[in-house]
Amino acid sequence: MSSELPAVAAASPSEGAVLLRGHLHPAVLLLSLIGGLRSAAFPCLLGLVADRMFLILGGVLFLVQVGTGLVRYLTFHYVLTEDELRTREGVLHRQERRIPIDRIQDLGFESTILRRILGLTVVRVETASGQGVEAVLDSLGRGESENLREVLLRLRVRVARGVENAGVSPADGSFPPPPSAAPDPEWTIYRASPGMLLLRGLTDLRIGAVLVAAFGAYEVADRLGVLTQIRGVGATFYDWLRGFPIMLAAGMLLGLVFGVLALSVAFAAVGNLMAFHGFHLSLRADSLLCRFGLLTTRQKTLPRQRVQRVRVEQTWLRRLLGVAVARADSAGSGRGTGEEAPGGFDVVIPLAELAGIEALLPAVLPGLEQSSTQVSRASRMLVWRVFLRSCMDIAVLIAVLLPFAHEAAWFGLLLVPFAWLLGRLYWQGLAYGLWQHHVYLRWGVLGSYQVLLPTAKVQAVALMRGPLQRLLGLSELRIFVAGGPPTRIPDLAKAEAEALLAALSARATIAAADEWNERRVGFHPGPA
Amino acid sequence: MDPNDVSQPPHGAPPLVDGGEERLERRVVAYWYATDLLKSLVLAAILVIGVEFWRQSGNGPTWAPVVAWIAGGLLVLVALVVPPFAFANWRFTVDDRLLSLRFGILFLENRHVPVPRMQHVDLMRGPIERLFGLATLVVFTAGNEGSAFRVPGLSRVRAEALRDRILRARGRDVV
Structure with a gap:
């Protein structure tokens, strides 16, 4: 990567000097050609078999897809300067996006098997806007995207260091020179073993979902009266089965059931193995780096100070086995409750023993190692x-x-x-703690779910009391962070909840004020 | 006199105690009646008349109009009862560090929003709100879900003063 460094070093100190600029990779044209062929294939087939009109439809689809691809290739243009990433595209409806460097939360790389063959990568730029992905560069060459990330990472480190050391905001143009020519060392935090990934697939509760769905389908079929027909089929099957000796028939039935089960387990296992193949989490210059995937490879960088919340989740099956999944929410990555990030982009540890995850957490949430781990119980x-x-x-x-x-x-x-x-x-599963720099929450009836969020990231706090809760003297605490739905601590005793509310909002206010001071005058009070 | 000094509001209004607990303008009850009650009345009317027509054409069970009348009546009753209680329970406090809101009738809520965390502050004045001389203050924090916090039923002067004061306390540029 040292070959890219002169580009940074040579940048003039004037504000907004251009560090990188580029277009999409030409192979994108091939991609849109293939996409066009794929979308035209079905209408053309119909055209040959049924009506000639479908051929025209297929042709139009093909031309539109290839045309938009060509226009996008010709007009798309990105520029990385010292303080922002600009993208521009479009002919008639020209769109320009400017994303300040310090607002970029997360950089994701994704490349499907087709793109990998062509040496392409999709770059996803996430900001705190709430929409998640702010800009998608689809696609750049692999080397180019690596380079982009390298320069971005370096810029971010430099902005942070510039503020800390010199006490001068980087916008003044007094950048210190790059600290060293070699890229920052990368520390491996976690590497997933194939065995654990297999276990992840095997304990994927979607198998349970399949069974539940099958039961539901049976119920619906019963209501609609389709069951008599199914029974008819069943009767024929039964008659056919009766032709065999009883033991053999029972064995065949069992085998069928187990076969279906095994198939769904195998699907889940293979899916997980492919999605998270070679999962590798590392730390580089205060940014977390994740790489994974077999066919579609994904990479993402998440600056540690942008982690809004870490979740350690154990579904009941995984709780029995003592293993858990860890996820990290960054600002803007928020999705609704229970929804998963597409492609597992929020997974930090796909599956590991709970104790192992707890030992790794300080690497993701700095400051956790020195804090107490005292938890309180909710009101009885x-x-x-x-x-x-x-x-x-x-x-x-x-x-x-x-x-x-x-x-x-x-x-x-x-x-x-x-x-x-x-x-x-419910009461047994619920525990919470206000630690030195974090809020801890654990809940769950059958499974066990833990949440850790830095108090400095708290955006707002709320207390809610319904009629029943008022009767019992209880309160629900809601903690709003920038990523995802608010974290809820249900049913605290009222006085306790009010104390927590006051403490949390005070801490959030102080943290926000500190952040603001740091940005403006380079004043850095140090860890409290 | 410093034009940005909020502690001396224009129009000769009495100076407001800073960081003290404030209530909404009393006329917000009238505003809520004008909007919510009207909405409920229209909805109830549509419901009742629709069901009556449905019955006239010979469809539906005999008890359908009764249910429609009850539902419509409840709708109007709720809209009649809610505003005074909502007004009575609304309190808010603003100082340089914190905006705290307390409201709710059945479900009581108490929200704290740190001022330095606010991303932007909006003043909303709908057409009917303007008739009543009212404004709604909306503050946004980062994030997508539940990131907007609103204070309805402020007088325009007070709302503008609050906005300016929040903006001043927050500083010029925050991420």
């Missing part, structure tokens, strides 16, 4: 709240079922002990 009243809520649900269920099931609906009362159990489990 929580058990009552969950119990009462569940009882209300049960009451509604019985009321709804009564006209249909008559006396049998009262069997719903058997669920009441389970409502208590649910409350107990």
